[in-house]
Amino acid sequence: MPLPKAELHLHIEGTLEPELAFELAARNDVQLPYGDTDALRKAYQFEDLQSFLNLYYELMAVLRTEQDFADLANAYLARAAAQGVRHAEIFFDPQAHTKRGVELGTVVEGLWRALERSQADHGISTRLIMCFLRDDSAESAMETLRAAEPYLDRITGIGLDSAEVGHPPVKFREVYEAAAALGLRRVAHAGEEGPPAYITEALDVLGVERVDHGLRCVEDPALVERLVRERVPLTLCPLSNVRLRTVDTLADHPLPAMLDAGLMCTVNSDDPAYFGGYAGDNFDAVRSALGLDRERLRELARNSFLASFLEDDEELRAR
Numbered sequence: 001m002p003l004p005k006a007e008l009h010l011h012i013e014g015t016l017e018p019e020l021a022f023e024l025a026a027r028n029d030v031q032l033p034y035g036d037t038d039a040l041r042k043a044y045q046f047e048d049l050q051s052f053l054n055l056y057y058e059l060m061a062v063l064r065t066e067q068d069f070a071d072l073a074n075a076y077l078a079r080a081a082a083q084g085v086r087h088a089e090i091f092f093d094p095q096a097h098t099k100r101g102v103e104l105g106t107v108v109e110g111l112w113r114a115l116e117r118s119q120a121d122h123g124i125s126t127r128l129i130m131c132f133l134r135d136d137s138a139e140s141a142m143e144t145l146r147a148a149e150p151y152l153d154r155i156t157g158i159g160l161d162s163a164e165v166g167h168p169p170v171k172f173r174e175v176y177e178a179a180a181a182l183g184l185r186r187v188a189h190a191g192e193e194g195p196p197a198y199i200t201e202a203l204d205v206l207g208v209e210r211v212d213h214g215l216r217c218v219e220d221p222a223l224v225e226r227l228v229r230e231r232v233p234l235t236l237c238p239l240s241n242v243r244l245r246t247v248d249t250l251a252d253h254p255l256p257a258m259l260d261a262g263l264m265c266t267v268n269s270d271d272p273a274y275f276g277g278y279a280g281d282n283f284d285a286v287r288s289a290l291g292l293d294r295e296r297l298r299e300l301a302r303n304s305f306l307a308s309f310l311e312d313d314e315e316l317r318a319r
């Protein structure tokens with residue numbers, strides 16, 4: 001039995017497996033510039049975040065209808081359930097779809113078709129987190145937030161993703177203030193490729209409750225001390241860090257030192273179709289590469305529920 005866990009850092013578009021990509025391409029009459037699934041898999045060699053994002057956005061062309069988004073989410077939920085995921089807080093990138101002519105309503109309603117049946121079908125409770133593309137403008141993010149207002153009963157929070165360096169959190173101050181006024185929870189990617197100062201800015205300017213990745217905090221001892229003191233959860237993604245060359249090898253990952261320092265770490269899959277594994281695979285990988293013992297793995301699983309946006313009673317049931 002895999003350890004029950006919550007997944008807090010998961011881009012639904014990053015769960016698009018090559019087989020489903022080709023199935024949806026055929027269904028929607030979209031031409032992919034890859035001969036078959038093997039050829040596509042061979043393209044999964046990344047030098048950095050941007051080289052991954054290029055492919056990630058390119059493949060989204062196959063996602064067009066509500067049913068496509070429902071199929072995508074169902075495929076993820078089935079895989080996640082098999083790996084012990086009991087609760088999933090799922091990111092989606094609305095602007096990556098609206099800019100290619102797919103309406104926000106199509107995305108949200110499609111995902112919702114799968115999510116509203118997730119507890120019954122897969123034993124997984126869910127939340128949706130709408131992410132803004134930080135390499136797009138703040139105005140576009142604000143327009144997206146306004147467009148999402150009819151769907152706020154389905155959206156728990158907002159996040160910030162895509163190319164980090166050169167797009168500091170402060171760029172999105174007003175959007176985060178507006179989201180807070182709407183009662184939305186706030187998270188942001190920070191300190192994946194960007195400097196530790198972006199983590200501080202995400203906390204102080206955007207008011208985030210969790211930091212996605214946050215890995216580069218280890219470069220700033222005063223920041224580590226603060227994150228420990230304030231018990232700020234970090235949603236780490238070890239296999240992603242290896243594939244995007246944020247760390248050289250998994251054996252070099254600072255997770256054990258981060259746990260020893262008292263940081264509230266969680267382990268997640270980020271974009272599992274691209275990075276070689278789902279949540280349970282990430283747990284297995286850190287266990288074998290970093291020698292984490294059962295107690296450490298339990299701590300990571302416990303942290304995942306504590307850091308989630310579940311209410312206390314829901315949290316106990318999910319565990």
Ligand code: HPA
Nearest residue numbers: 011161162163189270271
């Ligand atoms: N980082 C930033 N943006 C992203 C990622 C990531 O790992 N995955 C999908 N969008």
Ligand code: ZN
Nearest residue numbers: 009011161270
């Ligand atoms: Zn991410």
